[in-house]
Amino acid sequence: MKILDGKMISEQVFDEVRESASELKRTAELVPGLAVVIIGDDPASKIYVNRKVKVSTELGFYSRKHELSRTASQEDVVSVIADLNQDPLIHGILVQSPPPPQISEREIIDTIEPTKDVDCFTPSNVGKLMIGDEDGFYPCTPAGIMVLLNRYQVETVGRHAVVLGRSNIVGKPMATLLSRKNKNANATVTLCHSRSTNIEAITRTADIVIAALGKAEFLTGDMVKDGAVVIDVGINRVDDSTTKKGYRLVGDVDFGSVSEKASYITPVPGGVGPMTIAMLMYNTYKACCLQHRIPIDKPIS
Amino acid sequence: MKILDGKMISEQVFDEVRESASELKRTAELVPGLAVVIIGDDPASKIYVNRKVKVSTELGFYSRKHELSRTASQEDVVSVIADLNQDPLIHGILVQSPPPPQISEREIIDTIEPTKDVDCFTPSNVGKLMIGDEDGFYPCTPAGIMVLLNRYQVETVGRHAVVLGRSNIVGKPMATLLSRKNKNANATVTLCHSRSTNIEAITRTADIVIAALGKAEFLTGDMVKDGAVVIDVGINRVDDSTTKKGYRLVGDVDFGSVSEKASYITPVPGGVGPMTIAMLMYNTYKACCLQHRIPIDKPIS
Numbered sequence: 001m002k003i004l005d006g007k008m009i010s011e012q013v014f015d016e017v018r019e020s021a022s023e024l025k026r027t028a029e030l031v032p033g034l035a036v037v038i039i040g041d042d043p044a045s046k047i048y049v050n051r052k053v054k055v056s057t058e059l060g061f062y063s064r065k066h067e068l069s070r071t072a073s074q075e076d077v078v079s080v081i082a083d084l085n086q087d088p089l090i091h092g093i094l095v096q097s098p099p100p101p102q103i104s105e106r107e108i109i110d111t112i113e114p115t116k117d118v119d120c121f122t123p124s125n126v127g128k129l130m131i132g133d134e135d136g137f138y139p140c141t142p143a144g145i146m147v148l149l150n151r152y153q154v155e156t157v158g159r160h161a162v163v164l165g166r167s168n169i170v171g172k173p174m175a176t177l178l179s180r181k182n183k184n185a186n187a188t189v190t191l192c193h194s195r196s197t198n199i200e201a202i203t204r205t206a207d208i209v210i211a212a213l214g215k216a217e218f219l220t221g222d223m224v225k226d227g228a229v230v231i232d233v234g235i236n237r238v239d240d241s242t243t244k245k246g247y248r249l250v251g252d253v254d255f256g257s258v259s260e261k262a263s264y265i266t267p268v269p270g271g272v273g274p275m276t277i278a279m280l281m282y283n284t285y286k287a288c289c290l291q292h293r294i295p296i297d298k299p300i301s
Numbered sequence: 302m303k304i305l306d307g308k309m310i311s312e313q314v315f316d317e318v319r320e321s322a323s324e325l326k327r328t329a330e331l332v333p334g335l336a337v338v339i340i341g342d343d344p345a346s347k348i349y350v351n352r353k354v355k356v357s358t359e360l361g362f363y364s365r366k367h368e369l370s371r372t373a374s375q376e377d378v379v380s381v382i383a384d385l386n387q388d389p390l391i392h393g394i395l396v397q398s399p400p401p402p403q404i405s406e407r408e409i410i411d412t413i414e415p416t417k418d419v420d421c422f423t424p425s426n427v428g429k430l431m432i433g434d435e436d437g438f439y440p441c442t443p444a445g446i447m448v449l450l451n452r453y454q455v456e457t458v459g460r461h462a463v464v465l466g467r468s469n470i471v472g473k474p475m476a477t478l479l480s481r482k483n484k485n486a487n488a489t490v491t492l493c494h495s496r497s498t499n500i501e502a503i504t505r506t507a508d509i510v511i512a513a514l515g516k517a518e519f520l521t522g523d524m525v526k527d528g529a530v531v532i533d534v535g536i537n538r539v540d541d542s543t544t545k546k547g548y549r550l551v552g553d554v555d556f557g558s559v560s561e562k563a564s565y566i567t568p569v570p571g572g573v574g575p576m577t578i579a580m581l582m583y584n585t586y587k588a589c590c591l592q593h594r595i596p597i598d599k600p601i602s
Contacts, residue, residue: 106434123428123437130427130477131469133407158498166480168432175476176431179467179492186496188503191480195487197459202489 040070092118144275221257341371445576522558
């Protein structure tokens with residue numbers, strides 16, 4: 001069993017994006033700019049947002065954080081997005097999820113200018129992904145998983161990949177990316193979800209399993225075949241009185257039993273998480289290039 | 302074995318849409334309008350276009366055919382589309398495929414106003430389909446297949462559906478519609494394609510098989526399990542010197558051997574084909590309602 005080290009591969013991607021951004025500055029005097037909008041004071045959201053700002057600064061990007069109070073109205077948020085859509089220093093906009101209950105996330109996302117939608121959440125970017133139009137963005141988590149598989153030379157062509165979970169952010173675009181016509185994809189993909197029956201019979205036939213259903217340690221060793229490649233997208237809190245915080249974080253995969261059968265497996269943390277932020281940085285760089293009609297220096301794959 | 306009679310179900314849908322359109326005229330003085338653009342003089346395309354115009358007229362719609370010569374330029378076509386986008390009498394626009402080689406179909410489609418894109422080919426409508434936003438359209442062929450399954454009360458929830466073919470028009474949206482969270486969907490879906498290996502092992506586990514790969518009589522009886530539901534999207538010409546035309550039309554399914562094992566099967570012709578045009582009519586009616594912010598009278602499902 002080998003670990004798919006997302007921490008290490010993300011560092012590779014950061015280095016490549018940093019270099020491309022530096023080249024962009026040298027040749028076109030352009031600096032990729034990322035705006036992160038956070039509404040309210042959820043501690044986990046704050047940590048994520050600060051990490052995104054910190055990393056983008058480290059890569060030589062311009063970055064800006066917009067903090068709105070947890071009582072902000074829909075109009076307040078829309079107005080911030082409208083300004084960012086017009087701002088020539090900003091190439092990528094993201095709204096940290098989840099917003100407070102009075103805010104319609106869908107409506108907010110729909111106001112983001114698609115060329116700045118580095119999360120790939122707007123309908124037109126989701127559609128471009130599905131159609132195979134390269135001028136959009138790939139959503140960060142599934143795109144990061146594709147890069148991780150590729151850099152470890154995990155064969156996907158003709159292989160059976162099973163995706164557990166049909167979220168708009170991970171499951172559905174993951175299935176799309178794995179099955180698209182591309183030398184690093186071309187997998188036969190099965191998408192399972194909460195209404196699927198007999199999931200274990202399906203996962204046992206899988207060469208690659210992507211667990212993204214948000215159920216702690218759902219995938220167990222008896223559900224995978226020997227030599228399977230297992231990707232764990234989950235981050236779940238489970239009570240644990242032996243820890244200082246009273247809980248610990250686990251994935252959707254029961255690492256202990258699955259790692260005994262898998263040929264490759266991602267750890268939690270240090271697997272998919274770092275790849276997500278790496279692809280966000282790449283998308284911001286790509287957004288800057290697309291908006292200025294400059295060819296991408298080195299496409300990340 | 303029972304036949305899934307697309308001809309008969311399409312007549313039901315036509316009646317329902319005709320009634321809804323008549324209600325729309327009575328209550329809001331609105332008539333759904335469909336514009337069909339055809340470039341060149343391909344005989345098959347002409348037949349399709351004439352059929353669409355004829356049916357829409359029969360349903361009480363306003364319809365218009367725009368015939369461009371086969372030497373028309375990209376600008377000529379774009380200019381026609383631009384006029385139709387602005388035309389208040391027209392609610393749905395479609396461009397008959399395939400256009401002549403000098404025309405970029407993708408570019409043409411991208412100029413269609415999404416609210417008039419009744420084929421559901423523009424990125425934003427494809428994205429809405431994938432996200433689950435009901436304000437777009439469902440592509441006609443897969444949507445028609447869903448209606449056909451539903452009207453014959455074919456259970457899809459938790460069932461394993463295998464889609465053969467990953468085209469943007471049928472395979473990919475078919476997989477999306479079958480797997481979405483909906484009481485008439487919720488299937489576990491596997492998408493197979495030209496690079497899939499061991500397809501027969503996968504189709505043999507399927508409760509529902511959708512063959513949309515464009516290979517004459519590809520799916521044979523030994524590839525399906527007893528009681529499977531089989532949908533044939535293909536229309537292929539095969540040489541046949543015993544016929545007057547020298548060829549006959551067959552589907553992607555070997556009807557003879559598969560019908561011996563299937564519980565339900567669509568014929569070719571008279572299966573999926575009529576449902577496609579029925580859903581085009583429904584989408585045109587829906588487009589008219591959406592553009593005038595009028596609730597849909599009776600959603601077709």
